[in-house]
Structures are given as structure tokens and as C-alpha cells.
Amino acid sequence: MLPGPTNVPERVMRAMMTHIINHRSDDFVELYTEVIEKTQQVFQTQNDIVVLSASGTGAVEASVVNLIKKGDKIIIPVNGEFSSRLCQMIQWQGANVVKLETPLGQNATFDQIKEAFDNNKDVKAFYVVHNETSTGTMVNYLDKIPDLTSRNDAFYVVDSVSILGGIELPIDKWNVDVCMTAAQKAFAAPPGISPISISPKAKKYMIENPPPTMYFNLARYFKYYEESKHTPFTPALPLLYAYREALRIILEEGLEARFKRHKICSDALYAGLSAIGLTPFAKEEDRSISIIALNYIDGLEDKIFRDTLAQKFRVLVAGGFGNLKGKVFRVGCMGEVNHYHVMRTISAISSTLAMMGYQTNAQDGLNIAEEKLQAL
Numbered sequence: 249m250l251p252g253p254t255n256v257p258e259r260v261m262r263a264m265m266t267h268i269i270n271h272r273s274d275d276f277v278e279l280y281t282e283v284i285e286k287t288q289q290v291f292q293t294q295n296d297i298v299v300l301s302a303s304g305t306g307a308v309e310a311s312v313v314n315l316i317k318k319g320d321k322i323i324i325p326v327n328g329e330f331s332s333r334l335c336q337m338i339q340w341q342g343a344n345v346v347k348l349e350t351p352l353g354q355n356a357t358f359d360q361i362k363e364a365f366d367n368n369k370d371v372k373a374f375y376v377v378h379n380e381t382s383t384g385t386m387v388n389y390l391d392k393i394p395d396l397t398s399r400n401d402a403f404y405v406v407d408s409v410s411i412l413g414g415i416e417l418p419i420d421k422w423n424v425d426v427c428m429t430a431a432q433k434a435f436a437a438p439p440g441i442s443p444i445s446i447s448p449k450a451k452k453y454m455i456e457n458p459p460p461t462m463y464f465n466l467a468r469y470f471k472y473y474e475e476s477k478h479t480p481f482t483p484a485l486p487l488l489y490a491y492r493e494a495l496r497i498i499l500e501e502g503l504e505a506r507f508k509r510h511k512i513c514s515d516a517l518y519a520g521l522s523a524i525g526l527t528p529f530a531k532e533e534d535r536s537i538s539i540i541a542l543n544y545i546d547g548l549e550d551k552i553f554r555d556t557l558a559q560k561f562r563v564l565v566a567g568g569f570g571n572l573k574g575k576v577f578r579v580g581c582m583g584e585v586n587h588y589h590v591m592r593t594i595s596a597i598s599s600t601l602a603m604m605g606y607q608t609n610a611q612d613g614l615n616i617a618e619e620k621l622q623a624l
């Protein structure tokens with residue numbers, strides 16, 4: 249139940265046990281074209297896709313170094329570890345950043361973003377972290393952002409590392425220019441693969457203004473794919489096989505069914521964990537469906553709690569980041585998450601709390617979660 253990496257199905261694990269092929273061969277072309285086409289289906293886009301052999305940070309960094317030049321004006325909401333890192337990368341490019349800071353656990357409102365666009369007509373790009381994994385918040389107005397970006401002719405860039413594949417994010421319909429995610433989250437694949445979608449407008453810009461970098465130079469990836477359906481550098485082949493299998497599973501389930509399962513499991517976790525006396529960290533209207541951040545009960549020791557949960561019940565959850573260390577813990581609700589995971593997590597957390605001297609009513613939590621899970 250980590251916020252990533254998430255559980256990987258056996259079918260996906262087994263897909264890695266195959267021969268290492270020549271990445272300049274027809275076999276590779278077959279593998280990679282299937283990967284690209286299926287990634288386009290999950291992203292709901294006709295845009296170009298680049299699949300990096302890198303963790304999510306690689307894809308995020310690529311979105312920055314390929315689009316941003318010194319002096320560019322960039323609007324970015326910041327309210328946690330991952331939006332802060334993204335902001336830092338943008339600043340390292342020498343950009344002029346309009347930073348919309350809000351307290352942890354709370355998103356900037358759409359009106360605040362609109363105001364930033366109104367006050368900064370010369371904005372070149374809007375960057376946003378869709379789902380702030382460090383605090384369990386999620387932005388709910390991504391569909392409205394194109395009204396602003398199109399008015400100012402700005403690029404629209406979304407870091408959806410910890411939720412794409414678990415919630416509706418139709419890239420073409422919502423006019424997202426660049427979107428990145430990572431395989432180890434809602435895709436339920438092993439870490440090390442990170443896809444990015446790039447709109448024709450962003451692609452043109454990247455080709456005409458290539459950055460002085462080798463591995464993350466996306467223009468090279470476009471060229472290789474167009475010429476031979478290859479990647480410019482040696483890809484992580486076993487991970488690509490696993491990722492392809494994970495994509496097949498996603499499309500077999502169907503996107504709508506997958507989004508519905510994520511939402512129902514998330515509702516059940518929030519309801520069940522609240523019923524045993526825990527309080528979610530994020531403001532109600534900004535809560536993420538894939539990362540459930542919960543406040544620790546006063547006096548509860550983070551390490552002992554998580555170690556007990558892991559050792560006695562084999563349920564893994566994550567601690568908090570930075571200022572939230574020791575104050576919250578985070579439950580992932582992504583990828584393979586199902587009825588069993590939800591019920592077991594609630595009961596294991598309740599039992600762990602009891603072992604640490606905090607009596608909770610596990611049955612209340614399980615009953616309400618079961619009720620919500622009926623919708624599955």
C-alpha cells in the first residue's frame with residue numbers, strides 16, 4: 249500500500265524473464281511500437297510519446313529542460329515536495345517563476361490561477377503537479393486550465409506521476425501539451441520506465457530549440473522513432489517488457505473500469521480509516537484518490553507504527569516528507585488496489601493501533617468500507 253512502487257502482478261513480473269534482444273532489430277520495433285500505441289491509448293492521445301528508461305524525475309526533468317529557457321516566465325502552484333522539486337528544476341533553467349504557494353494539504357484555487365494568468369500575460373508555460381504525493385492532494389480543475397493557457401498561448405505541462413492511469417486525464421481533450429508519469433504507480437509496473445506525451449506544438453518547439461543535453465534531449469527521441477521506431481539510447485529492455493504487459497492489463501480492464509475501481513477503493517479507504525478515528529491530512533475538496541495521507545494520533549511514533557504494520561501484518565505504508573515527517577503517514581491506493589487490499593489495510597492499521605495502546609473500533613471501519621466497496 250505504498251504511494252509507489254505499487255504491487256506488480258505476476259504476469260508483469262514474468263514478462264521480464266525473457267531474452268535480451270538487440271535494440272536495433274525488428275523484434276525491438278515490434279515491442280516498442282506496441283508500447284507507444286498502448287501508452288497513447290492510456291493517455292487518451294494521438295500525441296507523440298517518448299518512453300524514457302528513467303524514474304519519474306527523469307521525465308519531469310525532461311519536460312523542463314526541453315521547454316524552458318533563461319528568462320521565460322512560468323506559472324506553477326507549489327504545495328509540497330514534488331511541486332517544490334519541479335519549481336526548483338524550473339528555477340535552475342534561469343526561468344522567471346510565478347510561484348503560487350499554498351499551505352501543505354491545500355491547492356491553489358482555480359481563481360488564484362486565473363488571476364496569475366491575468367497578471368502575467370507573457371507567461372510561457374503553466375506547470376502543475378496533478379497529484380501531490382507528499383501531502384495527498386489532487387488538482388480537480390485540470391480540464392479548465394486550457395481556457396487560460398490558450399488565451400495566453402502558453403504551454404500546459406502536467407506532472408501526473410502518481411495518478412495517471414487511475415483517474416480520467418484525457419490529454420487531447422484537455423489540450424495538455426506535455427504530460428509525464430511513471431510506471432511504478434497507477435500502471436502497476438516496476439520502476440524505471442517513464443512515459444511522456446508531447447503535443448505537436450511542444451514538439452515543434454523542442455525540435456527548433458534543442459537543449460544542450462544528451463540523454464533527455466527529446467528531439468533525439470522523435471528523430472529515432474520517426475526514422476526507425478528505435479530509441480536513441482539503449483533502453484531498459486526487461487522493464488519495457490514488463491511495462492508492455494502492464495499496459496495490456498490496463499487496456500484489458502478498460503480505462504473506465506480502472507478509474508471506477510480506483511475511486512471506489514479510495515472512498516472505502518477514506519471512510520474506513522476515518523471510522524477508526526484517523527483524520528485525513530488534506531483539505532476535503534482537495535483530497536487525492538490515489539494517495540491517502542493521514543494525521544498521526546498525538547504521541548504515536550511513526551517508525552514503530554510502520555514497522556509493526558509491516559512486520560506483523562505485511563502491510564507497507566509510507567511516512568511523511570520534510571516538515572510532515574512523523575506527523576502523517578501515507579497509504580497508496582493505486583494500480584492493482586482491490587477489495588482485499590482495502591479491507592486488509594483497514595484491519596491491519598486498526599490492529600497495529602490497538603497493539604500500540606490506541607483502541608479503535610475496527611468493525612466500524614470495515615463495515616463502512618465494505619458498504620462502499622459494494623459499488624465495485
Ligand SMILES: Cc1ncc(COP(=O)(O)O)c(C=O)c1O
Pocket residue numbers: 252303304305306308330377379380381382407408409410430
Ligand atoms: C508527483 C511526483 N512527481 C515526481 C516524482 C518522482 O518520481 P520518481 O521517484 O519515480 O523519480 C514522484 C514520485 O513519487 C511524484 O509522486
